[in-house]
Amino acid sequence: MKKLNKRIQNNKQKVEKRLYHQKEAISLVKETADAKFVESIEVHVALSIDPKYSDQQLRSTLILPKGTGKTKRIAVLIASEAIKSEYLELADIIGSDDLIEAITRGELNFDILIATPDMMPKLAKLGRILGPKGLMPSPKAGTVTTDIWLTLQEFKKGKVEYRADKTGIVHLLIGKSNFTDSDLLENLVAIYTSIENNKPIGVKGRYFKTFHISSTMGPSIQLDISTLK
Incomplete structure (x- = not known):
């Protein structure tokens, strides 16, 4: 347990309190995904929506270009x-x-x-x-x-469904830690584009709040959303 806690703390220290360029974030999330198993890579996208209103609800699908790395029955x-x-x-x-x-x-x-x-x-x-x-x-x-x-x-081919939870956050698996940087980047951009294109009609002003990426056991890394456009 001490080894695990030390590893987690060491990985947290690698993440600075700033916005990361998309390529830099992907490189870092893979570096900190150093558990003894292939970790999943997820994104957590906070949006300026209130899902209790019907015109601010987000639910859609997209085909991830490189799949999720997870076989589904x-x-x-x-x-x-x-x-x-x-x-x-x-x-x-x-x-x-x-x-x-x-x-x-x-x-x-x-x-x-x-x-x-x-x-x-x-x-x-x-x-x-x-x-x-x-x-x-x-x-x-x-x-x-x-x-x-x-x-x-x-x-x-990798079609997935996503929706914003009651707090307006989208949680989505985008691949595994053994994916190449370019494959993760392609999936990442596809997700951003899909969420952008499915913006609820009731949203006024800023749509994206924050965009984080993390591995199963790794720290959360905040992306600079402008680098995804």
Whole structure:
């Protein structure tokens, strides 16, 4: 424990109380991600929004150019007669009423649930199971679709959903500590651009407050937002 605390303190001392250029921040976050496992790299973006107002809520999706480095299990809920063999190439689980029964039993062996619109009424009763875990399909998340094949391809390529929490902060995984600097930078800029392009209509004045990047066990580093533009 003493070694761990010393390592954490040493890494904190490497971070100065100032804004970092995007490339400098990525280099430093990788340097301080020195745990004995591959750490995740996340961003935490504070916005000047109040999500209790409908015109200041932020929820969207984007495809991270270099993915997240995390493999996610995808389940597809679709009418049995509409199942196609090619879906099996990308989906980990495909089902109809049998999948609904499995979910009812609490069998949630997936990270993403994609459903066709006609199956949504059957899922309504499972909101109490899927909702708290963030697994309920929705159009905003891109998980309610009539084009299963395209949607599967997008999520396999690194499509992620993000939303601002009740305090107006977006938390998002952008990769792993073993990513190259250029790959992390590409994902970082993609996230900034997506959040900027999805600015809620109710936001007046300054939109971005702060933009931090950190690893699982590392210190938080504040970016100079102007270097992301």
